Amino acid sequence: MPYFAESFLDKMQSIQANGYPIFFGESGYEFLNTFIDENKYSNIFILADTHSNDYCLTRFLPLLATDKNIEIIEIESGESEKNINTCVEIWSILTELGGDRKSLLINVGGGVITDIGGFVASTFKRGIDFIHIPTTLLGMVDASIGGKNGVDLGSLKNQVGVINVPKMLLIDTEYLSTLPQNEMRSGLAEMLKHGLIFDAAYWNEFKDLGNIDFADFDQLIYRSIEIKNKIVMQDPTENGIRKALNFGHTLGHAIESYFLENKAKKTLLHGEAIAAGMILESYISWQKKLLSAVEYLEIKNAINSVFETIVFEEKDLAPILDMLIHDKKNEYGKIQFALLDGIGNIKINQEVENELIIKSFTDYKS
Numbered sequence: 001m002p003y004f005a006e007s008f009l010d011k012m013q014s015i016q017a018n019g020y021p022i023f024f025g026e027s028g029y030e031f032l033n034t035f036i037d038e039n040k041y042s043n044i045f046i047l048a049d050t051h052s053n054d055y056c057l058t059r060f061l062p063l064l065a066t067d068k069n070i071e072i073i074e075i076e077s078g079e080s081e082k083n084i085n086t087c088v089e090i091w092s093i094l095t096e097l098g099g100d101r102k103s104l105l106i107n108v109g110g111g112v113i114t115d116i117g118g119f120v121a122s123t124f125k126r127g128i129d130f131i132h133i134p135t136t137l138l139g140m141v142d143a144s145i146g147g148k149n150g151v152d153l154g155s156l157k158n159q160v161g162v163i164n165v166p167k168m169l170l171i172d173t174e175y176l177s178t179l180p181q182n183e184m185r186s187g188l189a190e191m192l193k194h195g196l197i198f199d200a201a202y203w204n205e206f207k208d209l210g211n212i213d214f215a216d217f218d219q220l221i222y223r224s225i226e227i228k229n230k231i232v233m234q235d236p237t238e239n240g241i242r243k244a245l246n247f248g249h250t251l252g253h254a255i256e257s258y259f260l261e262n263k264a265k266k267t268l269l270h271g272e273a274i275a276a277g278m279i280l281e282s283y284i285s286w287q288k289k290l291l292s293a294v295e296y297l298e299i300k301n302a303i304n305s306v307f308e309t310i311v312f313e314e315k316d317l318a319p320i321l322d323m324l325i326h327d328k329k330n331e332y333g334k335i336q337f338a339l340l341d342g343i344g345n346i347k348i349n350q351e352v353e354n355e356l357i358i359k360s361f362t363d364y365k366s
Contacts, residue, residue: 012222017145017229018236019165024222028170029063032131035168036066039129042102044070045094047117049077052109055178056135060108071097075116079260079267082112082152084160090120101125107166110136110183111143111270115158118149122164132166135175137187138271141194141224144169146232146242155261156326157253163237171225173218185306186271189248191220192303193278194227197244200344202227207302244346247338251357252277254323258316268310275307276364283360284352285340295343312361321354 014031015022023031036044044066048057053074064070073093075081094103105128107117114132121130134144150161176184188206195203202223206212212220228245235242256273259265279300286296312320324335337350 015226015229017165017169018147018233020168022145022169022171022225022229024171026063026172028172029065032168032170033065035131036064036068036104039104040102041068041104041129042100043098043104044068045097045099045103045105046070046072046108047075047090047105047113047120048072048108049075049081049110049113051077051178052113052135052175056108056133056175059172059174060133075113077112079112079152079256079270082116084151084153086116087120087123087151090116091124094120094124099124099128101128103128104167105130106133107131108133108135110134110139114139114144115149115161116151118147118164118166119151119161122149122162127164129167132169134169134171136179137176137184137221138190139187140171140173141187141221142190142228145225145228146245147236155257156323157257159326171221173221182269182272186269188306189271189275189278189303191224192306193245193248193274194224196278196282196299196340196343197247197338197346198227198231198344199223200342203343207298209302209306241348243336243338243348245338247340247346248274248278248281250277250324250335250337251280251320251360254320255310257323258320262319272307272310275303276310279303279364280357280360281337282340283363284337284356287356287359288339288350288352290339290341290347291343295340299340299343309365312365317358317361321357324357 012024014024053072073090075086105117105121107114107130114134118130121128132144134140147163147165148161149164150158153159192206195206205220231242231245252274255276256268256270259268282291282296282299285291286293334351337352338346338348339350341347
C-alpha cells in the first residue's frame with residue numbers, strides 16, 4: 001500500500017474535539033510550538049516506543065521549536081507493554097528527572113503509546129498536561145481520539161483507565177511511511193468500521209479496495225477522524241451512542257485477549273482481531289434480521305479481501321466466550337453488543353445468546 005502525505009491534510013481545517021483541537025499536517029507544528037511557548041512548561045517529556053524512537057523522532061524533534069529541557073522516555077513496542085508495571089516505570093522516571101505539575105508529556109507513537117501515555121499523564125502528580133502525536137494509522141483514526149486512556153489487566157484489554165483529553169492532537173501522515181503493511185491494515189479495520197456504523201457512502205469507498213486511489217488516502221483518514229469525533233462529541237463518557245464504536249470489538253477484544261495470553265497462538269494486531277470481530281458481529285446482525293444476507297456477504301467478502309482468516313479450533317471457543325464476561329460494555333452481568341442495523345446504522349445494547357455466537361464462528365470459517 002503506497003503512502004501519500006503531501007498536501008491534502010495541510011489544507012484541511014482543524015477539527016474541534018471535546019475540549020481540544022485536532023490539527024493536521026505540517027502547519028500543526030506551528031500550533032504545537034506556540035502552545036508550548038505560551039504555557040511555559042517546566043519540562044517536556046516525550047514518550048516513545050522503540051519503533052517511534054528509531055523512525056519517528058527523527059522527523060518530530062527538528063520540528064519541535066523550544067528551548068525547554070527535553071527528555072525522551074522509551075519503552076518496548078507492543079501490546080504486552082500496556083500494563084501497570086510499565087506505568088510504574090514511567091512514573092518513576094518522571095520523578096527521577098524532576099517532573100512536576102507544570103511538566104508536559106508528548107506521546108509519539110501508536111495506540112499503545114497514546115493509551116498508556118494519556119493514563120500516565122492523567123495520574124502523575126494528580127494530572128499533568130499531555131499531547132498526542134499518533135504515528136500509526138490505528139492511532140490516527142481511533143486510539144488517540146476521544147480521551148480514552150488506560151492499560152490492560154493481564155490479557156484483558158483496557159480494564160484500567162480514565163477518560164481525559166489531551167491538550168491537542170496532531171495528525172501528520174508522513175509518519176505512516178515508517179509502518180509495515182500489517183500495521184497499515186490494522187488501522188484500516190477501524191476505518192472500515194466507521195463506514196459500517198455511521199456512513200454507508202464512506203463504506204462504499206472501501207468495499208472494493210482494489211479500486212481505491214490511495215493518492216486520496218489522506219482524505220479518507222480525515223473523514224474517519226471526523227466520524228469518530230462526531231460520535232464522541234455526542235457522548236464523551238460512553239453512556240449511549242459512543243457504544244456504537246464498539247462494533248466488532250465485543251468479540252474482537254475477546255479474540256485479541258485470548259490470542260495474547262495463549263502462548264500456542266500467534267499474537268494478533270488489534271485490527272486483525274477487530275476485522276474478525278466485525279465479520280462475526282455482522283453475521284449476528286444478519287441472524288437477528290438487522291442486516292440483509294446481501295449486506296452481510298458484502299461485508300464479509302470486503303473484509304476477507306484485506307485480512308487473513310484467523311484459524312479457530314473447537315477448543316478455542318469456550319475460553320473466548322469466557323473472555324466476554326470481562327467486556328467493559330457489560331451491564332448487570334449481561335453482555336452488550338453494538339450490532340449493525342443496515343450498513344451505516346447501529347443498534348446498541350443488544351443481548352446475544354451464546355448459541356448464536358458459536359454459530360457465527362462456524363460461519364466465519366466457511
